[in-house]
Amino acid sequence: xxxxxxxxxxKITKRGQNVTFRCDPISExxxxxxxxxxxxxxxxxxxxxxxxxxxxxSRLLSDRFSAERPKGSFSTxxxxxxxxxxxxxxxxxxxxxxxxQFFGPGTRLTVL
Amino acid sequence: xxxxxxxxxHVILSEAASLELxxxxxxxxxxxxxxxxxxxGQHLQLLLKYFxxxxxxxxxxxxxxxxxxxxxxxxxxxxxxxxxxxxxxxxAVNVDLFSGGYNKLIxxxxxxxxVHP
Numbered sequence: 001x002x003x004x005x006x007x008x009x010x011k012i013t014k015r016g017q018n019v020t021f022r023c024d025p026i027s028e029x030x031x032x033x034x035x036x037x038x039x040x041x042x043x044x045x046x047x048x049x050x051x052x053x054x055x056x057x058s059r060l061l062s063d064r065f066s067a068e069r070p071k072g073s074f075s076t077x078x079x080x081x082x083x084x085x086x087x088x089x090x091x092x093x094x095x096x097x098x099x100x101q102f103f104g105p106g107t108r109l110t111v112l
Numbered sequence: 113x114x115x116x117x118x119x120x121x122h123v124i125l126s127e128a129a130s131l132e133l134x135x136x137x138x139x140x141x142x143x144x145x146x147x148x149x150x151x152x153g154q155h156l157q158l159l160l161k162y163f164x165x166x167x168x169x170x171x172x173x174x175x176x177x178x179x180x181x182x183x184x185x186x187x188x189x190x191x192x193x194x195x196x197x198x199x200x201x202x203x204a205v206n207v208d209l210f211s212g213g214y215n216k217l218i219x220x221x222x223x224x225x226x227v228h229p
């Protein structure tokens with residue numbers, strides 16, 4: 001499968017714990033996006049990388065959230081001191097410069 | 113701020129009925145427009161897109177959408193739905209925020225379509 005992959009697919013954690021998600025984009029895509037989707041809503045933009053540079057961060061991304069793409073390939077999204085409000089589906093998407101974004105299956109986070 | 117509105121949150125149709133899902137966006141500049149579909153248990157997939165040119169665009173599985181610039185609309189249509197079209201449909205806009213190209217997608221809240229046999 002040469003699409004966008006995300007790991008893990010599901011994560012259950014206790015409030016206050018740290019979690020890290022990984023996204024592997026389509027190999028030739030230089031742009032990578034993270035979105036968050038809660039029940040009954042469409043995906044909301046979190047942050048965006050072009051190669052290894054993080055070019056935009058949403059106000060939704062509090063100080064507890066950090067994202068990296070160290071070599072311009074895979075990306076990680078870390079949430080520190082998780083809260084129940086962080087429970088959501090975290091989506092990763094990648095694109096070449098054409099604008100069409102290809103989405104991964106998402107990581108469903110449940111914070112107890 | 114840019115936003116996307118989808119007017120119908122839930123739609124229930126019988127097979128062979130016609131479908132039209134509304135989508136309006138608020139942004140006065142250059143946009144790319146998309147419809148994504150999410151089938152039960154699957155990830156978001158592109159249904160169709162509009163970048164420029166003919167405002168009537170055709171996508172996969174018999175879907176089409178019409179871009180009406182004066183109305184800031186990009187409604188999705190299908191003449192005859194099938195049970196397999198049961199899914200959630202998201203309209204999205206990609207605005208040209210920087211001179212270097214297009215950036216984040218802004219999504220509507222989605223429309224959940226149920227098609228009964």
